[in-house]
Amino acid sequence: MEHFSAKGFTPGQAKIKLVLDDKRIAAACVGRGDITHLKQNVAAVLDKTELTQLDREVFKNYAAQTCSGYCAGCANICDSVAADIPVSDVMRYLMYYNSFGDTQTARQLFAEIPQQIRDKMLTVDYAAAESRCPQRLPIARFVNQAVRTLA
Numbered sequence: 001m002e003h004f005s006a007k008g009f010t011p012g013q014a015k016i017k018l019v020l021d022d023k024r025i026a027a028a029c030v031g032r033g034d035i036t037h038l039k040q041n042v043a044a045v046l047d048k049t050e051l052t053q054l055d056r057e058v059f060k061n062y063a064a065q066t067c068s069g070y071c072a073g074c075a076n077i078c079d080s081v082a083a084d085i086p087v088s089d090v091m092r093y094l095m096y097y098n099s100f101g102d103t104q105t106a107r108q109l110f111a112e113i114p115q116q117i118r119d120k121m122l123t124v125d126y127a128a129a130e131s132r133c134p135q136r137l138p139i140a141r142f143v144n145q146a147v148r149t150l151a
């Protein structure tokens with residue numbers, strides 16, 4: 001992402017510009033952070049700088065390098081492990097924690113899961129979901145991490 005820093009964009013601003021550069025997309029629902037974050041997002045939307053072919057190539061390479069850790073949120077797979085365990089939600093809370101740095105929201109949402117469900121999470125076998133996961137994510141390991149860090 002240094003490529004975009006050199007052009008004066010934060011990584012978040014560069015991503016917003018790429019999304020809005022795609023003519024198939026009419027709107028982008030972006031970040032929820034503080035007022036600085038909001039101002040950066042608005043500035044990116046209002047900025048008239050056109051992305052170059054090189055910019056798009058840089059993004060394409062970045063996506064190829066980082067997509068393996070991306071959780072697609074396919075609840076039909078993850079939530080089939082046990083009817084009462086919202087695994088896909090827990091994966092999303094971990095994304096807030098690990099990728100967005102929004103530890104407070106992650107912990108608040110995790111705390112809304114009833115205690116008996118949280119206790120049960122570490123006793124479930126996630127192998128079936130892991131074998132169907134399109135991203136081949138280690139779901140059991142992530143759930144373990146959630147229970148340890150978000151509780």
Ligand code: SF4
Pocket residue numbers: 070071072073074075077078088091129132133134135136137139
């Ligand atoms: S199956 Fe994989 S990609 Fe889909 S929600 Fe579960 S962990 Fe995420």
